[in-house]
Amino acid sequence: MERICIYCGSSPGAKPEYVEAARSLARALVRRKIGLVYGGGGVGLMGELARAALAAGGEVVGVITQKLVDMELACPGLSVLTVVDTMHERKARMAELSEGFIALPGGFGTLEELFEVLTWQQLGLHGKPCGVLNVAHYYDKMIEFLDVAEAEKFTQPVHRRMLLCEEDPERLLDAMTAYRAPSGDKGIWVRELSRQIKPEG
Ligand code: AMP
Numbered sequence: 001m002e003r004i005c006i007y008c009g010s011s012p013g014a015k016p017e018y019v020e021a022a023r024s025l026a027r028a029l030v031r032r033k034i035g036l037v038y039g040g041g042g043v044g045l046m047g048e049l050a051r052a053a054l055a056a057g058g059e060v061v062g063v064i065t066q067k068l069v070d071m072e073l074a075c076p077g078l079s080v081l082t083v084v085d086t087m088h089e090r091k092a093r094m095a096e097l098s099e100g101f102i103a104l105p106g107g108f109g110t111l112e113e114l115f116e117v118l119t120w121q122q123l124g125l126h127g128k129p130c131g132v133l134n135v136a137h138y139y140d141k142m143i144e145f146l147d148v149a150e151a152e153k154f155t156q157p158v159h160r161r162m163l164l165c166e167e168d169p170e171r172l173l174d175a176m177t178a179y180r181a182p183s184g185d186k187g188i189w190v191r192e193l194s195r196q197i198k199p200e201g
Contacts, residue, residue, distance in 0.1 A: 001177065003035040003061070005098035007113040008045040009106035010073075013138075018105050019048050021135040021169070025104065026052035028169040037098045039090070040064030040082075042075035045104055050075045063093045091116060100129040100176045105138040122159045127181030131164035131172045139165065158182045 012019050022045040029036055036053045039046055040062025053060045054077060061080045068074060069083055084090045095101075095117060103114040118130050132139050143165055149155040164179065166172035 001034050001099040003037050003059075003098050004029060004100045004102060004176070005037040005094045006049055006102050006104060007106060007110045008038070008049060008104035009110055010039075010041055010046055011044040011107065012048065013045065013105055015136055017136040018045060018138070021133060022049040022104055023052035025049065025102070025133060025169040026058065027056050028173055029053060030056040030058035032173060034173075035059035035061060035079075037061045037063065037094050039094070039109075040075060040078065041068065041073050043073060045106065047075055049104070050078060054078070061097060063090050063097070065090055095120070095126070098128070100131070100179075102131045102133055102172065102176075103139075104133050105135055111142075118159075118162060121162050121181065129164060129176040129179035130162060131166065131176050133169060133172055134165050134167050 006025065008022060009018070026036065026049050030053055036050070036058060038050060038060070041047060041064065042050070050060050050062065059079045061082065062075060062078045063082045063084060064074050065087060066083055066085060074081060082093060084093055091113060101114070101117045103110050114130065114132070117128070120126055121128070121130060134140065134143070146155065146160055146163065150157060150160045162182070164172065164175045166175060
């Protein structure tokens, strides 16, 4: 993988483990010569992640909106800062530039970005690995909820398995490197949905 996109909080979070994990993920990427793509911010875990990758000698590409630049929220000193007009453009650009996606702890923005790329994979629009770094059990309840969604038959097992969850950055990167998107998956799902519209027999 040449570049991975990291979604994470624009806040540092309550526990020091969150900042430590952002830095250690950044260093793990640099060791593997994987470039970092992220939202371009200088605040919270985003800033910690970008500065740690730059300090380790890595490539950091930020994709940010003009509005956030005007609010002086961009991180100075990035390898590349791409400025776009809208949040939609920004997410599409971040996804195009990356061969995989990881969510560190974060709030609404992080969750929305993670679930969007998972949904795109469910629709067969890409086959890039999507992972969560479950730092200090931050994501335990979200992961449990995804099991509820599967048990209640709103998420198919094949789609539930698309989300890779690990507590250690190296293990997550290993899982992402080994990941193969489910083949024929889109067909099964589309057939199931169309059966509901047009019952067989
Ligand atoms: P949140 O998890 O709600 O803090 O939002 C973080 C995510 O939303 C990041 O991955 C960014 O892509 C985007 N984002 C939110 N706030 C900012 C900001 N101040 N600067 C840049 N990106 C941001």
